[in-house]
Amino acid sequence: xxxxxxxxxxxxxxxxxxxxxxxxxxxxxxxxxxxxxxxxxxxxxxxxxxxxxxxxxxxxxxxxxxxxxxxxxxxxxxxxxxxxxxxxxxxxxxxxxxxxxxxxxxxxxxxxxxxxxxxxxxxxxxxxxxxxxxxxxxxxxxxxxxxxxxxxxxxxxxxx
Numbered sequence: 001x002x003x004x005x006x007x008x009x010x011x012x013x014x015x016x017x018x019x020x021x022x023x024x025x026x027x028x029x030x031x032x033x034x035x036x037x038x039x040x041x042x043x044x045x046x047x048x049x050x051x052x053x054x055x056x057x058x059x060x061x062x063x064x065x066x067x068x069x070x071x072x073x074x075x076x077x078x079x080x081x082x083x084x085x086x087x088x089x090x091x092x093x094x095x096x097x098x099x100x101x102x103x104x105x106x107x108x109x110x111x112x113x114x115x116x117x118x119x120x121x122x123x124x125x126x127x128x129x130x131x132x133x134x135x136x137x138x139x140x141x142x143x144x145x146x147x148x149x150x151x152x153x154x155x156x157x158x159x160x
Contacts, residue, residue, distance in 0.1 A: 024157060026050075030062050030150025038143040043079070043133040046151050050083075050124045055155050059119040061094060061134075062150040067110045069145030072097035075137040078118075083128025091137060092118065115152065122153075 031044035063074065078090045094116045097103050105114035124130065132151055136143050 024155040026052075026057070026153045026155060028062075028150070028152040030064075030148045032148055033146050036066060036145055036147045038136050038146045038149075040136060040141050040143075043135045044149055045131060045133045048130045048132065048151070048153060049128070050130060051127055052155070053124050053127055055123070057119075057122045057124070058117060058154045058156055059122045060152040060154070061092075061116045061118055062113070062148070062152055063094065063096070063105075063116065063146065064107075064111060064113045064148040065096060065105075066145045066147060067103065067112060069096070071138065072101070074146070077135040077137045079133040079135065081131040083126045083130065111147070121156065 027046070027048045029046055031046075033042075033044075061076075065074075072095065074094045074096055076092050076094070078092055080088045080090075082088075094114070095104060096112070096114060103112045105112035107113050134149055134151075136146070
């Protein structure tokens with residue numbers, strides 16, 4: 001009887017843990033910026049494999065910064081290479097603080113984390129691997145205060 005209860009308990013724990021997994025997230029990775037100093041020549045990149053071209057996706061920039069980051073925004077160039085070799089280049093401004101100076105992102109202490117929605121209805125036109133490069137486009141050759149940058153793609157489901 002104890003063995004059966006033990007197996008039931010393990011089954012319940014496993015089921016509980018697996019139900020917490022968000023299957024709508026197809027990609028969520030970040031790159032650490034060494035010493036929180038982002039050199040303009042450094043371009044973190046992400047390779048995203050896409051199999052479903054019929055679904056819509058929410059596309060986010062994940063950015064972590066220190067509270068001593070000296071700007072209220074962040075400009076970046078997003079370079080995208082499609083599976084067929086085609087390329088696009090976009091200039092994007094992301095706001096990290098409200099007009100009154102309060103940080104938008106979550107966090108405590110000296111660190112803030114922001115999940116910035118770039119596109120809430122993205123549809124990939126081709127199956128295959130997409131290559132994304134993020135280039136910091138601020139006027140500083142070395143941008144201090146950014147600790148991590150990343151991309152996140154979530155499948156948009158009905159009613160969400």
